[in-house]
Every structure is written in structure tokens, then in C-alpha cells.
Amino acid sequence: MGPTPRQPLTGQTNWTATQSSRLYGLDAWGQPYFSIGEQGHVMVRPQGERGGCLDLPFLVRDLQARNLSLPLLIRFDDILEDRLAKLHDAFACAITQYTYQGCYQGVFPVKCHQQRHVLEHVVRVGRRWNFGLEAGSKAELLIALALLDDPDALLICNGYKDTRYLETAILARRLGRRPLVVIEQPNEAHGLVACSRRLGMAPLMGVRAKLSAQGSGRWGSSSGDGAKFGLSVPDLLATVNTLRDGGLLEELRLLHMHIGSQISDIAVLKEALQEMGQLYVELVALGAPMGYLDVGGGLGVDYDGSCTATAASTNYSLQNYANDVVATIQECCQTQGVPMPTLVSESGRAIASHFSVLVFDVLSTGRVNGVVPPRQEGEPLLVRNLRELLTIITPHNLQEAWHDAVKFKDDALSAFRLGYLSLIDRAKAEQLYWACCRTIAHHLGHQPIPADLQPITAALAATYYANLSIFRSAPDTWAIDQLFPLMPIHRLHEPPQALGAFADLTCDSDGKLNRFIDSGTHKPLLELHHLQPPDPYWMGLFLAGAYQEIMGNLHNLFGRTNAVHIRLEPRGGYQVEQVARGNTTADVLTALDHDPQSLVERLRRDSEAAIVAGNLTIPDAHRLIAHVEESLRQSTYLEPDIRFS
Numbered sequence: 001m002g003p004t005p006r007q008p009l010t011g012q013t014n015w016t017a018t019q020s021s022r023l024y025g026l027d028a029w030g031q032p033y034f035s036i037g038e039q040g041h042v043m044v045r046p047q048g049e050r051g052g053c054l055d056l057p058f059l060v061r062d063l064q065a066r067n068l069s070l071p072l073l074i075r076f077d078d079i080l081e082d083r084l085a086k087l088h089d090a091f092a093c094a095i096t097q098y099t100y101q102g103c104y105q106g107v108f109p110v111k112c113h114q115q116r117h118v119l120e121h122v123v124r125v126g127r128r129w130n131f132g133l134e135a136g137s138k139a140e141l142l143i144a145l146a147l148l149d150d151p152d153a154l155l156i157c158n159g160y161k162d163t164r165y166l167e168t169a170i171l172a173r174r175l176g177r178r179p180l181v182v183i184e185q186p187n188e189a190h191g192l193v194a195c196s197r198r199l200g201m202a203p204l205m206g207v208r209a210k211l212s213a214q215g216s217g218r219w220g221s222s223s224g225d226g227a228k229f230g231l232s233v234p235d236l237l238a239t240v241n242t243l244r245d246g247g248l249l250e251e252l253r254l255l256h257m258h259i260g261s262q263i264s265d266i267a268v269l270k271e272a273l274q275e276m277g278q279l280y281v282e283l284v285a286l287g288a289p290m291g292y293l294d295v296g297g298g299l300g301v302d303y304d305g306s307c308t309a310t311a312a313s314t315n316y317s318l319q320n321y322a323n324d325v326v327a328t329i330q331e332c333c334q335t336q337g338v339p340m341p342t343l344v345s346e347s348g349r350a351i352a353s354h355f356s357v358l359v360f361d362v363l364s365t366g367r368v369n370g371v372v373p374p375r376q377e378g379e380p381l382l383v384r385n386l387r388e389l390l391t392i393i394t395p396h397n398l399q400e401a402w403h404d405a406v407k408f409k410d411d412a413l414s415a416f417r418l419g420y421l422s423l424i425d426r427a428k429a430e431q432l433y434w435a436c437c438r439t440i441a442h443h444l445g446h447q448p449i450p451a452d453l454q455p456i457t458a459a460l461a462a463t464y465y466a467n468l469s470i471f472r473s474a475p476d477t478w479a480i481d482q483l484f485p486l487m488p489i490h491r492l493h494e495p496p497q498a499l500g501a502f503a504d505l506t507c508d509s510d511g512k513l514n515r516f517i518d519s520g521t522h523k524p525l526l527e528l529h530h531l532q533p534p535d536p537y538w539m540g541l542f543l544a545g546a547y548q549e550i551m552g553n554l555h556n557l558f559g560r561t562n563a564v565h566i567r568l569e570p571r572g573g574y575q576v577e578q579v580a581r582g583n584t585t586a587d588v589l590t591a592l593d594h595d596p597q598s599l600v601e602r603l604r605r606d607s608e609a610a611i612v613a614g615n616l617t618i619p620d621a622h623r624l625i626a627h628v629e630e631s632l633r634q635s636t637y638l639e640p641d642i643r644f645s
């Protein structure tokens with residue numbers, strides 16, 4: 001639980017964009033891509049410090065004018081490129097600083113974002129560094145084989161491998177690719193020896209070590225003795241022997257580790273790197289040529305900008321990370337007189353998080369009804385008690401008043417259950433209770449809220465109904481309580497007037513967003529603005545470019561959202577590079593083996609029967625079928641013109 005949420009920030013007239021920036025942490029996590037402009041709009045600098053600026057709400061408006069309705073995923077291809085450049089700059093800088101006698105050559109893990117345009121873009125812009133791909137399954141291998149046409153880029157082959165996977169990887173070498181098959185299970189070495197014999201050629205190979213250094217945080221169990229992947233030291237030795245006996249030791253080139261995603265604490269990484277360095281040196285001593293040391297993924301993202309070793313943050317920068325990898329491995333090799341390897345990393349999250357922004361609209365808000373009901377003759381005592389309480393609340397008796405209010409409300413509920421209170425009187429009791437809460441909250445103003453009065457803020461918070469499915473667009477918020485920065489993308493020069501949390505479109509009580517970043521911790525409510533219909537209220541979910549799209553599911557049949565790729569134009573403005581239309585209702589029905597056409601036919605038959613029976617007029621039948629047919633063609637999300645207000 002974060003610091004005490006404050007009262008709705010009413011009465012502040014001199015609110016500035018800078019205050020919003022601080023409030024939502026944008027000045028910390030948004031650097032260098034996101035900031036707030038004069039008009040209170042989120043501004044995007046897709047090329048970081050180097051290039052121009054786009055006004056996000058204006059961009060959304062223009063995309064909507066192209067019939068790209070919300071929720072809308074905007075992918076800034078320049079940000080992806082800039083992240084790649086920053087990663088390579090950091091390693092180049094570390095290599096120079098420590099005069100490391102080797103180079104860095106990274107790969108992008110396909111599992112982090114499999115979408116074709118994204119991977120094509122990574123391969124295209126990565127070419128200047130011979131940046132490669134990492135595959136973790138047979139399907140990912142096929143993608144990587146087809147897309148990665150740079151003969152000098154690495155194609156790291158991870159995951160479970162059957163014979164077809166192995167043979168495909170081996171044959172890819174003949175295509176001029178550089179597949180490196182990483183042995184992760186003890187029996188894979190035997191498979192490789194057999195396949196190589198059959199094909200008369202060998203692949204380049206690596207071994208994945210199961211490190212004793214225990215990871216930390218959410219993905220900590222990816223290393224340590226109980227890890228799912230990797231070879232223990234005895235298995236590592238057995239593998240070396242198998243390869244030697246099979247005449248393949250000459251092709252053992254890489255040592256691999258992956259200690260889990262989002263490493264928050266750099267100390268954990270350092271310990272793993274030291275162990276890796278020693279293992280590498282030992283493998284060289286055993287006669288393997290080696291040449292590559294792969295530190296896997298895990299490079300974290302500072303989602304809340306707090307620079308701490310907490311789950312949504314990291315206590316290190318990209319440069320710290322590169323420095324530690326370079327320095328630790330150098331020290332190991334130097335001491336042992338072993339040539340320094342090419343350093344490989346498989347950073348997915350750190351490359352792909354920043355470039356996409358999900359924009360969604362708020363449909364309406366729900367808040368408790370605190371209207372005081374008119375007084376009537378003969379009201380029950382409980383109702384009269386609440387009425388009286390409401391008149392005597394002063395800044396000096398807030399705690400007492402709060403406890404009384406809760407007590408009276410609970411008594412009213414009991415009385416209703418036992419049949420002593422009518423529905424109408426229960427409604428009055430609830431309204432009066434809320435009115436008391438509001439009055440107490442009003443008196444609390446902006447002071448720190450005493451612990452036992454904290455529930456009042458949550459009780460008075462508004463629910464913002466959001467046009468999205470978290471199961472589709474931010475599944476990790478639900479599955480593993482991940483935090484992403486979330487904030488309005490406009491009206492940021494106005495003070496927020498309410499505290500709220502979000503409910504999504506699904507009929508699932510888990511379909512909500514009620515944990516928000518709060519500098520090293522999290523808070524249950526977010527500062528928001530009152531809706532001003534018919535003007536829209538647009539929210540942006542940031543830093544969610546990694547993993548969310550593929551993990552997203554069809555819960556309640558909400559399909560893929562519209563997505564666009566935006567590229568900054570050199571002379572200002574932007575170019576819409578790609579449009580990927582979201583799923584239509586017909587798409588998602590088809591995915592579940594329903595046939596949209598026969599569905600329409602069935603309804604048509606039934607409506608004809610209803611017309612004959614005199615239960616349905618022909619115009620109404622026409623209207624029904626038109627709605628069904630149009631729904632099938634439309635997005636699965638709410639359409640702007642038929643929303644409730």
C-alpha cells in the first residue's frame with residue numbers, strides 16, 4: 001500500500017503540467033520519450049533526445065479520423081530503434097572504458113514480441129550491429145530463419161528441441177545462417193550427435209548452465225538448482241564428454257545463462273556473471289573452442305522510475321548493466337589468461353517495452369450516491385441517527401463521526417436482513433452514510449489521513465469504466481500483478497479532481513486496474529479528472545510493449561485491438577507505416593470454431609418463423625439481422641455512437 005491517497009485535489013487553480021508530470025511519475029519513467037507539453041498533452045519524442053516531437057492526443061485524433069477506433073495500440077518504430085541503439089551504445093561505451101578485448105553482439109528474443117512488422121523492423125534496423133534473433137520453440141525458429149537474412153547475425157536456438165528442430169537448425173547453416181543450438185537438457189547432446197552424423201554436418205553449439213546463483217523477484221526461479229532449464233555442473237561435464245566422443249567438441253562455441261526476467265537487483269546479476277565467467281574458463285580448459293558468452297535476458301525496465309530494487313523497478317541503469325557484464329567477464333578471463341569472448345545478450349523486455357502505447361477511452365464513471373434524501377415523517381431511528389450525525393460533523397470529531405457512520409450503516413443492513421427496515425429506508429440510510437463520508441472527507445481536505453480513516457478514501461473513489469479488456473491488453477497486471485505506468489494523455493494542465501480505479505469491459509470481477517505505480521511501491525487509486533462529455537477522456541498505458549500482446553487472450557471474446565506503426569518524418573510530422581486492424585467479431589467467433597455465416601442464417605430462419613407467427617414485424621426483423629451482420633464486421637470493443645453516457 002502506498003502513501004495515503006489524498007483527497008480529490010479540488011480548489012487548486014495554479015496547477016501546471018510539471019505537477020502532473022511529477023504526480024504520474026512521468027518525469028522519472030518517461031525519459032527520454034514521453035513528457036507533457038504546454039497544452040497539458042503527452043508529447044512523444046520517438047527518437048529520444050535526437051529528434052522531433054509528436055503530440056499524442058492530436059495523433060490519436062488523427063488516427064481516429066482514419067477510422068482507427070480505440071482502444072488503439074500505437075507502436076513507435078523509432079523508439080524501438082532508439083532502444084536498440086542505446087543498448088549497443090552502452091556496450092560500446094563499456095568495452096571502450098574497460099578496454100575489453102572482444103565485442104558485443106546481441107539477439108532479440110522472439111518470444112517477447114512475435115508480430116511480423118516488429119520483428120522485421122528489429123532485423124532491419126539491427127543490421128548495422130549484426131543484431132540477431134533468439135528462438136525458443138520450433139515455430140519461433142521458423143520465423144527467425146526466414147527473417148534473419150544477415151549472415152553475420154547470430155540465431156540462438158533455445159527451448160525444447162525434437163529431431164526436426166535440430167535438423168532444421170543444422171541445415172540452416174547451409175543457407176548461410178549462423179544458428180547456435182543451445183543444449184539445455186542432458187539428452188539434447190545425444191540428439192545433436194545423431195543428427196549431425198545423419199546429415200554429415202554439425203551445427204554451432206552452446207550449453208546453457210544452470211547457475212547456483214539464485215535469481216530474485218518474480219522470475220527468480222529461472223536459475224538455481226530447481227530451474228526448469230539448463231545443465232547442472234555434472235550434466236555440463238557429461239555433455240562435453242558426449243560431444244567429444246561424437247567428434248563435435250570443435251563446434252561448442254557458446255555458454256548461455258538466463259536467470260529470469262526483470263532482474264531488479266544488480267547484485268544478483270553480478271553473482272551470476274562471476275559464476276558464468278568461471279564456467280567459461282573451465283570449458284575452454286576442457287578443450288572447447290568457445291568464443292561466445294551469452295548472458296540471456298533479464299535486463300530490467302524501470303516501470304515506476306524509482307531506481308530501486310523493487311519489482312517494478314531496477315537499481316541499475318542500462319550503462320551499469322553493460323559495465324558489469326563487461327567488467328566481470330573481463331576480470332575472469334584476464335586472471336585465467338583466456339581470450340575474451342564475444343558478449344551476447346538476449347534482452348527482450350528492455351528493448352520492446354517502451355515503443356508501444358495503448359490508448360483507451362473512458363466510457364463513463366460510477367461513484368457512490370451521496371445525495372441527501374428529503375426528510376419524511378415517521379422515519380426509523382436508524383435513519384434519523386444518520387441524519388443527525390450528518391449535521392454535527394466538524395473538523396474536530398472526524399474519527400468519531402466516521403466510526404458512528406459505519407456503525408449506523410451496518411445496523412441498517414442487519415435491520416434490513418431481519419425484515420425491520422424497508423427497501424426505501426435502507427436506500428436512505430445508504431445515501432446518508434455516503435453523505436457523511438463525503439462531509440468527513442471534505443473536512444480532511446489535504447491533510448494526511450489518519451490510518452483508521454483511510455478506508456473512506458477508497459469508499460468514495462470513483463470507478464472509471466474503460467473501453468478495453470485487461471486480459472487482452474495488459475494480462476500481466478492480472479496474472480502476476482505487474483505494474484505499468486498509466487495516466488491521462490491530455491488535460492494535464494488541469495488539476496485532477498477525483499481518485500479512481502478502472503473497470504474493464506469484461507464480465508470478470510478480476511477485469512480491473514487498481515494498482516498504480518507509486519515510486520517504489522504502489523497505490524490503489526489514481527488521480528483522475530471528471531469526465532466532460534461529449535469530450536473524450538483518454539488514458540495511456542505505457543511501457544507495456546513486451547509480452548502483453550502475445551499473452552493477451554480472448555476472454556469474453558474481446559479481440560486484438562487496432563494497432564498502427566508510426567514513424568517520425570525527417571522534416572517534421574509522422575508517417576503511418578503499417579495499420580493492423582483489430583479483430584472483428586467474426587474473426588474471434590471463427591477462432592472458436594463458430595461459423596459467422598451459418599450463425600446469421602440460423603437467426604434469419606428464426607426471424608422468418610417469428611414473422612409468420614406474428615411476433616416480429618418485417619422492419620424489426622430487418623433491423624435485427626442488420627445489427628448481427630454489422631456486429632460481425634465490427635471490432636469487438638464498444639462503438640462510439642452506441643455508448644451509454
Ligand SMILES: *Cc1c(COP(=O)(O)O)cnc(C)c1O
Pocket residue numbers: 109111112134136158258260261262296297298299346347348349350546
Ligand atoms: C524470455 C527469455 C529471454 C528474454 O528475457 P527478457 O527479460 O525479456 O530480456 C531471453 N532469453 C531466454 C532464454 C528467455 O527465455
